[in-house]
Amino acid sequence: MKRLMYLAILSMAAMLISVPAASAQDDMTVSIQDFFFDPGQLTVAPGTTVTWVNEGQAPHTVTSTDGKELDSATLQPGDTYSFTFEDDDAGETYAYQCTIHPQMTASVKVSGGGEATSSASASMSPSASASASPTASASASAPQELADTGGISLPLVVAIALLGLGFLVVVAMRRAS
Ligand SMILES: [Cu+2]
Numbered sequence: 001m002k003r004l005m006y007l008a009i010l011s012m013a014a015m016l017i018s019v020p021a022a023s024a025q026d027d028m029t030v031s032i033q034d035f036f037f038d039p040g041q042l043t044v045a046p047g048t049t050v051t052w053v054n055e056g057q058a059p060h061t062v063t064s065t066d067g068k069e070l071d072s073a074t075l076q077p078g079d080t081y082s083f084t085f086e087d088d089d090a091g092e093t094y095a096y097q098c099t100i101h102p103q104m105t106a107s108v109k110v111s112g113g114g115e116a117t118s119s120a121s122a123s124m125s126p127s128a129s130a131s132a133s134p135t136a137s138a139s140a141s142a143p144q145e146l147a148d149t150g151g152i153s154l155p156l157v158v159a160i161a162l163l164g165l166g167f168l169v170v171v172a173m174r175r176a177s
Pocket of ligand 1: 035058059060061098099100101104
């Protein structure tokens with residue numbers, strides 16, 4: 001009986017944690033017109049599914065221009081194409097074009113911070129907001145990656161330092177007694 005209650009509480013806690021994370025991202029739509037993408041520049045949170053809808057009269061494609069996975073087949077008028085930007089895409093920019101009309105170019109930027117639960121996200125958000133300032137978007141991904149590794153290694157360094165300090169205290173106390 002107690003174990004059942006414990007399981008119920010555990011599953012409720014798991015739901016409380018997972019539900020806000022799943023609903024934090026709103027799915028987005030990009031309209032394909034003759035002959036442009038609307039919006040041309042889009043920023044999404046990691047985990048967002050973007051759906052392209054061909055609302056033009058001509059066939060179009062959504063094709064990555066930098067070798068990423070983003071690649072629709074030819075979309076006839078009314079056709080749609082969906083792509084989900086994953087958590088490990090954070091900070092990346094997906095540039096794409098229509099291969100039939102190469103002058104149609106656009107991009108999707110995946111934001112860096114998000115509502116992630118790990119401690120690394122705390123150190124990432126300041127750099128994410130910094131990249132929103134009018135600096136070049138191409139340079140934004142590099143400092144973010146540096147901040148990411150810093151967020152992981154810093155607690156480790158502190159933990160090792162504390163362990164060493166504790167060891168020294170124990171040695172000092174033994175000598176004193
Ligand atoms: Cu086109």
